[in-house]
């Protein structure tokens with residue numbers, strides 16, 4: 001794949017092909033001097049602060065991993081999923097590449113020059129010209145819940161690591177104390193005439209941007225700069241359970257398979273550390289930041305709510321499992337509940353979320369539709385499950401365009417209200433109010449998300465993480481800058497990779513034109529970029545006209561589609577897969593019945609809900625009682641054990657639990673005879689060996705042997 005793609009890039013660039021490891025392509029500038037030893041040290045600090053940096057043993061991805069391939073459960077850190085490459089998909093490993101990166105110096109420094117060798121337009125300039133509006137009016141049928149679910153999925157499968165300063169301090173790349181350009185700094189400069197930050201009372205000229213942590217490739221060989229995923233690449237519920245064993249252990253109650261919680265099981269456990277990851281505007285000691293499998297949980301209340309629902313779902317499932325399997329210990333209950341919740345997350349993602357985003361054509365092309373019966377048989381050890389760099393740095397950020405300016409709350413009794421995103425950012429205290437989780441969740445499915453288009457709300461392009469007027473960040477500019485930081489090839493090259501017509505002019509409606517864009521957008525591109533080959537992937541992709549039935553345009557549909565195919569085909573634990581760790585078919589059939597709406601119903605006080613919470617409620621998606629929605633029944637245990645052979649008889653036991661405790665009913669007989677020649681002869685011989693039995697005056701000619709279920713009587717002709 002990578003080789004083919006590299007050729008594609010070379011064709012677009014009309015340059016001599018390069019090969020990845022042997023010869024590193026050198027761009028227009030001399031390579032920035034790289035201190036590999038220093039970079040490796042930084043990486044090691046992340047992976048394990050205790051590993052000493054000795055000699056050349058700087059890269060330890062390939063440290064010995066011991067796998068128990070008999071285990072039915074995922075490891076916490078994603079290792080041992082792929083039996084040939086146990087490291088694939090592990091947390092703290094680099095993002096994979098579809099395309100060779102396009103660094104300015106070929107190996108390390110960000111893409112900063114256009115095809116003519118002049119500076120690319122500034123990210124902030126592109127953001128203000130293309131991506132901004134106070135409250136973009138283009139609404140869509142999708143509910144705001146779809147935005148939030150997308151973010152939750154992104155936090156399950158990726159978390160990019162940033163470079164740090166000395167002693168793991170955060171870098172301030174705008175600090176005036178820095179005289180010379182600082183390694184790992186790539187600040188976003190703000191033009192003097194910026195419509196917001198350029199105002200006289202603000203006059204800000206720099207926005208902090210720290211480069212992603214530089215990481216060696218998975219082979220640990222020296223090569224181009226790579227970036228690191230800190231969470232498990234698989235869609236495996238790691239946002240609920242953590243991406244390493246120590247975190248998973250710390251989230252467990254260690255009783256009855258439960259996860260820790262607070263406020264009587266209702267809320268996530270509280271983060272009691274001295275370095276809170278949220279803003280606490282109150283001195284009320286009850287109100288704390290939350291802890292979950294992902295450290296970004298406190299970012300805003302909608303995210304906290306979804307995390308809380310999954311934590312509650314785990315505990316609900318664990319309790320049901322305990323009721324029907326009284327013999328199971330904490331470990332067994334925890335792992336079985338984790339397996340079910342992981343399967344539910346995958347099912348909701350492929351069955352409800354992706355279908356809306358990608359539309360039926362792309363779902364079919366990439367074979368992403370869940371099956372309606374039986375198992376999926378496409379698992380292959382050869383499919384790399386890893387998250388691709390372009391997906392992380394650009395394509396999957398389409399969700400940023402769906403964020404609405406307002407976040408709605410709908411409490412059960414008091415009136416609805418909403419708040420600008422900036423006022424709820426990093427504010428878990430909202431969750432402690434008035435049925436926080438259900439109020440926020442109701443707000444999410446009762447309001448619209450924004451359309452995926454070039455426009456993003458000012459809440460994230462001017463006021464993101466704002467502490468006082470003018471201090472905010474710009475998420476659109478950050479996305480563009482991140483793409484350049486990672487050497488992500490330009491939009492046109494990705495079109496080529498996806499088999500879409502390569503663009504060679506800025507016009508619309510002509511051959512080779514920007515025909516997946518509207519004329520206004522194309523004209524804006526023309527004023528900013530020197531060549532169509534310079535358009536940044538995020539900007540070009542997010543601005544495309546949506547595919548029919550989809551919520552994204554063709555380039556992002558392609559990149560998102562391939563990524564989710566890799567996550568399906570390359571995950572031995574994929575919930576539908578017919579592998580050695582498969583879910584029993586009867587349980588899989590139950591999981592297929594569930595929906596996000598039902599999971600919300602089961603874990604909140606909401607009793608009426610639209611069956612599809614990803615769509616805004618409408619006449620075809622109007623609220624129904626929760627009890628009318630199908631869900632996962634865990635009453636699949638109990639009933640008869642399998643038949644056990646005892647000589648020429650087979651018996652079975654009616655196992656725990658009794659039907660009253662959510663078990664299957666045992667109908668039918670508990671024993672039957674084995675019908676084969678051997679047994680007939682034995683019985684025959686046995687009877688022959690004995691004196692003839694007479695019951696009454698007539699000799700017996702027709703004796704049923706073995707009980708009431710014998711299908712054919714054995715006739716003894718004496």
Ligand code: HEM
Nearest residue numbers: 147148150151154158159160392396397399400403478482
């Ligand atoms: C209120 C909602 C959201 C906020 C405030 C938010 C904010 C952010 C921020 C600050 C970053 C780091 C950017 C960087 O330094 O490169 C980021 C990264 C990212 N976001 Fe969002 N985001 C939101 C929703 C979403 C949604 C809905 C999606 C996708 C459907 C998404 C996908 C991503 C991806 C793929 C990344 C890069 C992954 C990473 O940094 O590990 N985000 N987001």
Ligand SMILES: [Ca+2]
Nearest residue numbers: 156232234238
């Ligand atoms: Ca994961």
